[in-house]
Amino acid sequence: MKQILSFTLNGEQVDLVVKPTETLLDVLRERLNFTGMKRGCDDGDCGTCTVLINGEPVRSCLTLALTAAGKDVVTIEGVAKDGKLHPIQKAFMDNGAVQCGFCTPAMVLVAKALLDKNPHPTRHDVVYYMSGNLCRCGCYDEIVDAVLAVANGKVKEA
């Protein structure tokens, strides 16, 4: 039985008809073509499909689309505003935190969720909060450095 799903996507109202079994990943990527977040394992392990729902990071591959009803969803496409990079995005570039880039959109979103709640995390806070997101290129140190650079106000306006 298909249902109407209404939610806010990067600040804009979205209404569409979905099957109850459709995941948020499938709806965002395959139907709305917001391809910034990635389908990695499609099994909840790697974190590349992360989006924010009401500011909290979730794995969109494990989230049924209908659970987003009435909520505020942010994808990587909604992070840069008015053509200007978010400081976290700038910091990722400045700190060499980007290699193949497949994990990067999710890493940026998780970092944003953390800093929105806790603007001055310790290194341990960052590592702990981001431990659910994998980077096979292995630039974890640079990713943590980038997040801390933002927290310490070391990133110039992008």
Added chain:
Amino acid sequence: MAEYNYIGASLPRYDGEGRVTGKTVYVDDVIKPGMLYVKVFRSPVHKGVVKNIDASETLKVPGVAGIVTGKDVPGVNVGWFGDVPVFAETIRYQGQVVAGVVAVDEDTAAEGVAKLKVDIEEQTPVFDMFEAIKPGAPLVDPAAKSNYFEGWPKGNTFKMVLGDVEQGFKEADYIVEGDYSEGVQDHASMEPHASVAYLDEAGRLCVHTTSQCLAFQLRSLMAIFNRPLSKMRYIGGVVGGGFGGKNEIHTDHIAGVAALKFGKPIKYRETRREDLRFSTKRGAWVFHFKDGVTKDGRLVARYVEHWHDSGAYNTFSSYGIEKGSMFLSGPYWIPNILIEGHLVLTNKPVSSSMRGYTSSNGQYASEVQMTKIAQKLGMDPWELRFINAWRDGDLGASRYKVLGAGSIEAMKKTAELAGIKLPEHLMQLSSRRR
């Protein structure tokens, strides 16, 4: 010192902004109107012959466009460096692709795969290299004489010779032997293998690929599709991690064959499970080392026999034996060396390149040998490594002259970073002179 624009400077990545904003288009991000999807039927058995494929129930599933098999390949049914088929009629490993089902979405294609009736005559597989090389073992390649790769001048043995190893052992005061083995590794790049293929308005077959080596694979694909270069576009350059795992054709050929058959854009992507279970691996390796050393710690002879598990096909593993043999002296001057390498087929997923392909394989064995030798001599392992380390002008195992040697300097730096104070007589050594 001269000022340089680029050397020593930290430059922003030219493609970094796309990656932090999500605008970079990876293959799976290519979405075409009217696109169809492929799911494949993988062999449940490790070895066998496909007798019949009955798609009658599959074709009744609403949304299924049809199937693709070896019969639909316009050119040669061989991909990957000349020996792995696009669609297998003879099964050499579990999970090998036999046929594909093309449908409006992946769930429908998967339902079609589940309803495909594939009749496979199962045969006895062999998994262990040393079982596979016994006389009378089941043959992985039915057309071969044995499970060895036999394409070298010495048949099933690749030989590399420097000096006279028997003479070297006579000069040695001690002989130190060791047996070592290395297991299988997967690349596990974050981006699973994926392809999108379609015919463009000029009749060219366009294939979006995750390939790490487009030039190699384009040639294979032209033969598979039976199309000249002017009728192909091979679009790559954005790779979500490769690590050597995207040096073969995993999905491009199947997507392309389906696009040609159905005249619609096709996406074929492997799941993480398919990728981990059935894609190429860094293959297993076994080494036997025999080193001859004098009382004062000079390596005078090394013999290594090594066996590499190729998996079900060669691809470029025979090249791996040749290249790998060259590195088995380690970064040490050994005047008498004999390396004998063997490549063995087994009914397992295909072995292939991975980070430091064949140059890192065997290095741990070589270094454990060095520590064993130091223990035997009662010598500091640092000292043993320093005195035997390559200097400029030494010969490597394949008789190449070593230039720009650096292991002594690297060891000094390593000791410094590890907080180890090396004795002064070692600190005075240099790779520039012996």
